Amino acid sequence: MSAIKFDFEHFDSQEDVRRHIQDCEGRHSQQVAYSTFHDALTQICYGCRRIRSNIIIYKHGDNN
Ligand SMILES: [Zn+2]
Secondary structure: OOOOOOEEEEOOOHHHHHHHHHHHOOOOOEEEEEEOOOOEEEEEEOOOOEEEEOOOOOOOOOOO
């Protein structure tokens, strides 16, 4: 088993994430997930080794 490290990139809007998805389309292996609960789009790009999302993640311990 080998580990792949991904960098996480946060974007303010789905449109920003979508732009990166289109950039990688046809060049990189990628997967895209959409969360209706968070209304967030997430791209996992194995070529860029990046996860790009407009999801808002709160640090452990935050109340809201
Ligand atoms: Zn890519």
